[in-house]
Amino acid sequence: xxxxxxxxxxxxxxxxxxxxxxxxxxxxxxxxxxxxxxxxxxxxxxxxxxxxxxxxxxxxxxxxxxxxxxxxxxxxxxxxxxxxxxxxxxxxxxxxxxxxxxxxxxxxxxxxxxxxxxxxxxxxxxxxxxxxxxxxxxxxxxxxxxxxxxxxxxxxxxxxxxxxxxxxxxxxxxxxxxxxxxxxxxxxxxxxxxxxxxxxxxxxxxxxxxxxxxxxxxxxxxxxxxxxxxxxxxxxxxxxxxxxxxxxxxxxxxxxxxxxxxxxxxxxxxxxxxxxxxxxxxxxxxxxxxxxxxxxxxxxxxxxxxxxxxxxxxxxxxxxxxxxxxxxxxxxxxxxxxxxxxxxxxxxxxxxxxxxxxxxxxxxxxxxxxxxxxxxxxxxxxxxxxxxxxxxxxxxxxxxxxxxxxxxxxxxxxxxxxxxxxxxxxxxxxxxxxxxxxxxxxxxxxxxxxxxxxxxxxxxxxxxxxxxxxxxxxxxxxxxxxxxxxxxxxxxxxxxxxxxxxxxxxxxxxxxxxxxxxxxxxxxxxxxxxxxxxx
Amino acid sequence: xxxxxxxxxxxxxxxxxxxxxxxxxxxxxxxxxxxxxxxxxxxxxxxxxxxxxxxxxxxxxxxxxxxxxxxxxxxxxxxxxxxxxxxxxxxxxxxxxxxxxxxxxxxxxxxxxxxxxxxxxxxxxxxxxxxxxxxxxxxxxxxxxxxxxxxxxxxxxxxxxxxxxxxxxxxxxxxxxxxxxxxxxxxxxxxxxxxxxxxxxxxxxxxxxxxxxxxxxxxxxxxxxxxxxxxxxxxxxxxxxxxxxxxxxxxxxxxxxxxxxxxxxxxxxxxxxxxxxxxxxxxxxxxxxxxxxxxxxxxxxxxxxxxxxxxxxxxxxxxxxxxxxxxxxxxxxxxxxxxxxxxxxxxxxxxxxxx
Numbered sequence: 001x002x003x004x005x006x007x008x009x010x011x012x013x014x015x016x017x018x019x020x021x022x023x024x025x026x027x028x029x030x031x032x033x034x035x036x037x038x039x040x041x042x043x044x045x046x047x048x049x050x051x052x053x054x055x056x057x058x059x060x061x062x063x064x065x066x067x068x069x070x071x072x073x074x075x076x077x078x079x080x081x082x083x084x085x086x087x088x089x090x091x092x093x094x095x096x097x098x099x100x101x102x103x104x105x106x107x108x109x110x111x112x113x114x115x116x117x118x119x120x121x122x123x124x125x126x127x128x129x130x131x132x133x134x135x136x137x138x139x140x141x142x143x144x145x146x147x148x149x150x151x152x153x154x155x156x157x158x159x160x161x162x163x164x165x166x167x168x169x170x171x172x173x174x175x176x177x178x179x180x181x182x183x184x185x186x187x188x189x190x191x192x193x194x195x196x197x198x199x200x201x202x203x204x205x206x207x208x209x210x211x212x213x214x215x216x217x218x219x220x221x222x223x224x225x226x227x228x229x230x231x232x233x234x235x236x237x238x239x240x241x242x243x244x245x246x247x248x249x250x251x252x253x254x255x256x257x258x259x260x261x262x263x264x265x266x267x268x269x270x271x272x273x274x275x276x277x278x279x280x281x282x283x284x285x286x287x288x289x290x291x292x293x294x295x296x297x298x299x300x301x302x303x304x305x306x307x308x309x310x311x312x313x314x315x316x317x318x319x320x321x322x323x324x325x326x327x328x329x330x331x332x333x334x335x336x337x338x339x340x341x342x343x344x345x346x347x348x349x350x351x352x353x354x355x356x357x358x359x360x361x362x363x364x365x366x367x368x369x370x371x372x373x374x375x376x377x378x379x380x381x382x383x384x385x386x387x388x389x390x391x392x393x394x395x396x397x398x399x400x401x402x403x404x405x406x407x408x409x410x411x412x413x414x415x416x417x418x419x420x421x422x423x424x425x426x427x428x429x430x431x432x433x434x435x436x437x438x439x440x441x442x443x444x445x446x447x448x449x450x451x452x453x454x455x456x457x458x459x460x461x462x463x464x465x466x467x468x469x470x471x472x473x474x475x476x477x478x479x480x481x482x483x484x485x486x487x488x489x490x491x492x493x494x495x496x497x498x499x500x501x502x503x504x505x506x507x508x509x510x511x512x513x514x515x516x517x518x519x520x521x522x523x524x525x526x527x528x529x530x531x532x533x534x535x
Numbered sequence: 536x537x538x539x540x541x542x543x544x545x546x547x548x549x550x551x552x553x554x555x556x557x558x559x560x561x562x563x564x565x566x567x568x569x570x571x572x573x574x575x576x577x578x579x580x581x582x583x584x585x586x587x588x589x590x591x592x593x594x595x596x597x598x599x600x601x602x603x604x605x606x607x608x609x610x611x612x613x614x615x616x617x618x619x620x621x622x623x624x625x626x627x628x629x630x631x632x633x634x635x636x637x638x639x640x641x642x643x644x645x646x647x648x649x650x651x652x653x654x655x656x657x658x659x660x661x662x663x664x665x666x667x668x669x670x671x672x673x674x675x676x677x678x679x680x681x682x683x684x685x686x687x688x689x690x691x692x693x694x695x696x697x698x699x700x701x702x703x704x705x706x707x708x709x710x711x712x713x714x715x716x717x718x719x720x721x722x723x724x725x726x727x728x729x730x731x732x733x734x735x736x737x738x739x740x741x742x743x744x745x746x747x748x749x750x751x752x753x754x755x756x757x758x759x760x761x762x763x764x765x766x767x768x769x770x771x772x773x774x775x776x777x778x779x780x781x782x783x784x785x786x787x788x789x790x791x792x793x794x795x796x797x798x799x800x801x802x803x804x805x806x807x808x809x810x811x812x813x814x815x816x817x818x819x820x821x822x823x824x825x826x827x828x829x830x831x832x833x834x835x836x837x838x839x840x841x842x843x844x845x846x847x848x849x850x851x852x853x854x855x856x857x858x859x860x861x862x863x864x865x866x867x868x869x870x871x872x873x874x875x876x877x878x879x880x881x882x883x884x885x886x887x888x889x890x
């Protein structure tokens with residue numbers, strides 16, 4: 001590692017968007033031959049800093065020095081010319097071109113009669129071989145590869161055009177463990193060739209596995225630069241969230257532990273619901289006043305299962321009963337009048353209607369249920385809107401502001417208000433606390449606990465297992481598109497227990513496939529033992 | 536303090552989507568006045584007490600465009616487009632003329648002719664709506680079908696003739712006056728207000744905007760888009776029918792190839808001038824109203840200034856390009872960057888955010 005000369009040095013970078021200071025005097029250095037992780041919560045400014053470096057955003061103040069000279073790039077292409085290549089989470093390659101064409105696009109080998117395709121594909125193969133991908137047929141369309149391999153092709157492309165700096169923005173979020181290992185092998189080989197790698201990920205384990213150095217951002221400010229081996233996890237998390245872990249742990253810790261009447265009819269019971277490619281046949285029961293957590297890794301089917309309950313996606317098989325009578329849910333418009341509400345994890349694309357006001361966003365679902373011919377009067381709207389703005393502490397408390405101008409946490413609260421206004425009996429919350437600050441997080445968790453007290457059944461989905469454990473009465477564990485067990489929550493249940501269940505299941509499945517094909521819950525994680533212990 | 540209040544009103548006005556449309560109308564009128572200082576003069580016809588003048592002509596010309604423009608506003612707000620309105624005008628004209636030429640000159644016949652024309656254009660609008668909402672065709676393609684087929688339908692109805700009829704009640708819609716003002720303009724204003732009330736007093740407008748801005752999120756909020764899309768296309772069809780009645784009424788002849796020819800483009804322009812985005816979402820009926828007035832003013836000005844007919848489209852294009860540039864956020868952004876906000880203003884903005 002060359003400590004003396006950073007290849008990228010950013011000093012005092014500030015970027016202001018209308019009304020928000022996205023970056024405030026941030027410093028950042030990147031040395032050749034190192035993997036440097038950029039850490040911070042959602043909204044801390046990681047992506048903004050990357051876009052400042054590549055020139056996608058214009059910086060308001062500060063300086064960027066690349067390879068010893070001050071630069072201001074005019075965009076990603078301009079940056080690429082200077083050797084700064086970016087591989088985004090959603091691969092930005094052309095899926096209908098061949099692998100070789102994608103690797104060499106814009107740098108094709110030319111001969112006397114235009115492009116020499118043979119030489120171009122040979123060069124592409126060489127670039128792929130350097131990263132251990134020599135087995136790929138460069139003439140096949142890129143779309144035939146998995147996302148993970150496409151990402152590796154994108155890295156090959158960056159290497160083929162002699163990148164000196166490689167930026168990987170959340171490259172692992174849609175990869176499974178084996179694919180992540182493959183990616184890391186490639187990253188290490190790229191690093192060993194002297195390339196500076198900037199790595200952004202939410203997964204702490206991965207950051208510790210791959211990075212040499214960590215820079216932490218919080219709320220657009222620089223919190224410090226550390227060598228990875230000298231920074232322990234608790235210190236890192238504290239730096240990212242700006243609070244002690246203990247304070248965070250004490251938030252909203254009131255899960256229900258009253259014994260239930262075993263004869264009570266479930267609010268919702270689903271038998272064998274499935275959807276091809278998303279969820280395998282699953283049985284599920286949800287009772288009034290119960291918070292059920294769905295735990296599992298990204299892509300485990302936790303979101304997909306929740307979407308079936310709301311008919312956001314239609315189930316191909318199985319039946320759903322509400323209050324003991326079967327219902328046919330074809331679309332959200334069928335689920336809402338039956339008092340089911342679903343708050344999506346994809347707030348921007350499936351949640352907010354950006355150009356409408358907070359007021360309109362809150363009343364929308366209620367209005368949709370009534371139909372357009374029976375409008376809510378202004379007074380009724382005001383009553384609903386002011387109630388939820390106050391109850392959920394939406395800031396700014398201005399109902400006539402466009403929702404797209406609110407912060408993520410406040411948008412989330414507005415959406416929560418929209419669903420509460422429909423008076424749901426079953427409220428499904430998919431990642432309601434993702435990408436929002438700690439304060440808003442606590443407020444949303446509190447709201448969930450209160451709802452359960454009032455008899456509402458809540459399905460709570462979060463990739464933060466601690467949060468699921470803190471709030472849920474019962475935890476449904478999913479893996480590889482199927483439910484692998486249920487855990488009754490209790491004092492000795494921790495995030496680690498769930499992780500163990502998920503990890504252990506792979507072993508069980510290998511040992512005893514019969515058990516899985518019948519879809520039965522393995523006895524090894526039977527719920528009752530924990531429940532007894534909880535009393 | 537009053538100065539400050541004045542500025543805020545001024546700012547509000549500038550922010551209105553149709554502000555630049557009004558400016559353009561005034562500018563065009565000024566251009567006409569420069570050529571002829573008496574251009575704006577209104578006189579009263581001593582025989583019947585009706586207003587006469589260039590402004591009156593503009594209002595009359597604007598009426599059909601207003602009708603199709605507000606229909607187009609609704610369709611565009613859903614994220615679609617309706618290319619068939621010009622042809623539907625011809626269909627409405629053909630239906631009413633053919634009916635009247637047989638039914639003769641009575642008030643009842645006029646009423647029936649209008650009703651029949653609107654029912655048929657409403658049904659054709661429903662065809663568009665079904666193709667878009669239920670079959671799932673691209674709105675551009677779905678309505679292109681009727682744009683091309685509509686004139687054929689009209690031709691079949693009239694047997695290939697440019698049918699002429701006489702009916703004083705029907706003619707009155709287009710050429711009559713009420714308390715000195717053209718009936719056709721009064722009618723247009725009334726219909727715009729009526730549509731505005733229906734759309735804004737019910738939740739129709741909100742839902743149309745919601746599906747136009749974010750169809751996926753709207754579905755998740757329980758909105759059923761199919762019925763809304765169908766409603767928007769039916770309304771657009773009926774309004775095109777009204778426009779067709781207005782436009783054949785003044786000459787009492789339907790010219791299959793000329794009636795409503797290319798007026799769908801004028802309607803789209805009127806909507807854009809009114810500040811709506813072709814991507815769908817927020818719409819403004821008052822904006823479309825102003826846009827239609829501007830287009831009528833523009834057409835009249837081109838004639839009045841004696842711009843040669845070959846240069847007419849270019850003249851129109853220049854005016855519209857300039858207008859769209861003035862409305863463009865990006866162009867305005869360039870101007871804004873030239874004069875950076877003063878520090879005090881910046882501070883104010885920051886406080887707003889932290890509050």
